[in-house]
Amino acid sequence: MGRGEPNTRSRLERAAIELYLERGFEGTTVAEIAARAGLTERTFFRYFADKREVLFGGSAELQCLLVEGVADAPATASPIEAVAAGLAAVAPIFDGRWSGARKRQAVINANPELQERELIKLATLASAVTEALRERGVAEPAASLAAQAGLGVFHVAFQLWVTAPRKSDLARRFEESFATLRIVAGS
């Protein structure tokens, strides 16, 4: 398997998030994460640059799928429909990860520095979507406005999904929030 067993990464992720919830993000060391996972520190650093990357390492994949989804939307799609296609493309990566996403969110909600990192992640995604819309020929400021509103949908719908008492379909939450945005912003 090249860089170790296929589940090494997820073992490290699970151990890290358990410890962040028990001891706080600041109060956890890489040595403790590795020990909890039954692995060495060296193995940890083969997968993650630092303990924050355990929480944000998925951002690059998310951005890639989002941008591809926007680019691949039908030529007839309006700007906001193209952004909706991007969100529809990323929803499946959260399938089967609701429980992990809830724990990750609890870790982030407990730490202002991680909340700032999450805001930066969203702003980076908004820039990438703006660029993808421009490449579809959408003029400014329509591209920026559609990207900002669309990432607002991502943020609000994701929060609804991750904080709800029961697991639900994230793609549906995205669709419903776009429908609400249409009503809210279109009047």
Next chain:
Amino acid sequence: MGRGEPNTRSRLERAAIELYLERGFEGTTVAEIAARAGLTERTFFRYFADKREVLFGGSAELQCLLVEGVADAPATASPIEAVAAGLAAVAPIFDGRWSGARKRQAVINANPELQERELIKLATLASAVTEALRERGVAEPAASLAAQAGLGVFHVAFQLWVTAPRKSDLARRFEESFATLRIVAGS
């Protein structure tokens, strides 16, 4: 005048921003700001907690006017119209401050840490607007979605205004961007 001459604050602000542009934000000390303004460090600290507050000290006033503007919108206003009323209420504080706003923006664009602070400011404003919409009886997720889209308008229109080669009317930029959002998000 209680806490010194009425223009002491703006003298300090001007001196600080000049130095941030010349030497970078990191490379400037409070002692240098005070000296450039012909004042003492002690006077600086009577107005600002630290050198970052020179750039972000206006956030509280901005948030206050924004929230009041949302609250005071006519009862018949839709959620996004209420947010637009909030933005219309803040536009006048930037009247006559275009040149200063451009310099401030140049300082922020040169420093990733200040850019993060700006993102946090926008997120804080979005939360305050969400709360103001809820108090108008707007249900969730409509309140959050309208606030996020509205702050997207604030961000995009402000950037257009501050980066344009000529001074223009910020209130008009806000109105035009809301009109574009309606087209972009309503289809």
